Amino acid sequence: MKKILVTGAVGQIGSELTLALRQKYGNDNVIATGHKTKPSEKLLNSGPFELINCTDINTIEAVVKKHNIDTVYHLAALLSAVAEANPQLAWDVNMNGLYNTLEVAREYKCALFTPSSIGAFGPSTPLDNTPQDTTQRPNTIYGVTKVAGELLCDYYYKRFGVDTRGVRYPGIISYETLPGGGTTDYAVEIYYEAIKHKKYTCFLKEGTYLDMMYMPDAIKAAIDLMEAEPGKLKHRNAFNVTAMSFAPEHIASEIKKTIPEFTIDYKVDPVRQAIAETWPNNMDDSVARQEWGWKPKYNLASMTKDMLEKLSQKLKKD
Numbered sequence: 001m002k003k004i005l006v007t008g009a010v011g012q013i014g015s016e017l018t019l020a021l022r023q024k025y026g027n028d029n030v031i032a033t034g035h036k037t038k039p040s041e042k043l044l045n046s047g048p049f050e051l052i053n054c055t056d057i058n059t060i061e062a063v064v065k066k067h068n069i070d071t072v073y074h075l076a077a078l079l080s081a082v083a084e085a086n087p088q089l090a091w092d093v094n095m096n097g098l099y100n101t102l103e104v105a106r107e108y109k110c111a112l113f114t115p116s117s118i119g120a121f122g123p124s125t126p127l128d129n130t131p132q133d134t135t136q137r138p139n140t141i142y143g144v145t146k147v148a149g150e151l152l153c154d155y156y157y158k159r160f161g162v163d164t165r166g167v168r169y170p171g172i173i174s175y176e177t178l179p180g181g182g183t184t185d186y187a188v189e190i191y192y193e194a195i196k197h198k199k200y201t202c203f204l205k206e207g208t209y210l211d212m213m214y215m216p217d218a219i220k221a222a223i224d225l226m227e228a229e230p231g232k233l234k235h236r237n238a239f240n241v242t243a244m245s246f247a248p249e250h251i252a253s254e255i256k257k258t259i260p261e262f263t264i265d266y267k268v269d270p271v272r273q274a275i276a277e278t279w280p281n282n283m284d285d286s287v288a289r290q291e292w293g294w295k296p297k298y299n300l301a302s303m304t305k306d307m308l309e310k311l312s313q314k315l316k317k318d
């Protein structure tokens with residue numbers, strides 16, 4: 001029986017991944033953990049919740065011991081724009097947090113999933129059809145921590161036999177919990193503003209292509225990879241995974257099909273624009289498809305239809 005710990009369970013991915021894991025492995029077998037942000041009622045009422053701070057190894061160890069944890073989904077991290085505003089904190093949370101979690105996983109023989117990101121690439125990476133194995137010289141602190149994290153996870157597997165696995169997530173779009181300050185957040189905000197005000201001012205320029213994915217596919221990627229037959233994995237960490245690639249004007253045209261009055265204009269944030277320009281336009285995820293059968297369900301059209309339906313229902317209730 002799996003006993004799972006989720007760090008960052010209150011965050012954008014964690015809040016939904018925890019519920020999916022609880023459904024699959026049983027409510028009491030999935031321990032949600034968070035640091036400061038208040039967990040939702042859904043999270044609190046569906047299973048155990050503990051406070052931990054990933055930068056303090058003792059707090060992770062105590063929960064792993066108490067609940068006999070054998071698998072960790074380590075999601076606690078700062079996103080790119082917030083990280084750029086506070087590089088020292090980003091290093092502490094993203095790097096020391098991962099190191100501490102890996103150390104506990106080594107000691108207590110836990111498997112560990114942790115996401116890398118499109119942010120692990122940089123300006124000298126081929127930005128079209130970005131290969132699985134290629135140049136990675138990111139120029140953001142977020143990217144630096146992601147590349148170092150990929151390498152550290154590979155190291156813990158080879159050196160200590162820790163069953164580390166991970167993907168490079170693109171921008172994740174969801175309606176449950178807002179993302180916490182990333183460069184791809186416009187693709188979430190746009191749906192909220194389309195429903196509330198029928199217009200959106202985008203902080204990235206027209207023509208800025210980035211990889212994206214709808215939350216159900218992001219959850220499926222994490223669980224499928226952790227369930228994959230280990231013998232099939234030639235890579236273990238940092239698999240490129242994507243579901244779609246688009247620029248702001250494409251998501252706007254798709255929204256217009258449901259909300260014809262919707263308009264978009266642009267007020268570019270130079271920090272986030274500069275970050276986006278160093279990230280892939282579209283990644284090649286064929287290695288994940290070959291090694292563990294990765295295949296997303298949603299494209300821009302099906303995601304937009306579902307997002308607008310689900311988010312409208314949610315905003316009516318709020």
Ligand code: SER
Binds near residue numbers: 079181182
């Ligand atoms: N969504 C993330 C960000 O924009 C990328 O991994 O920071």
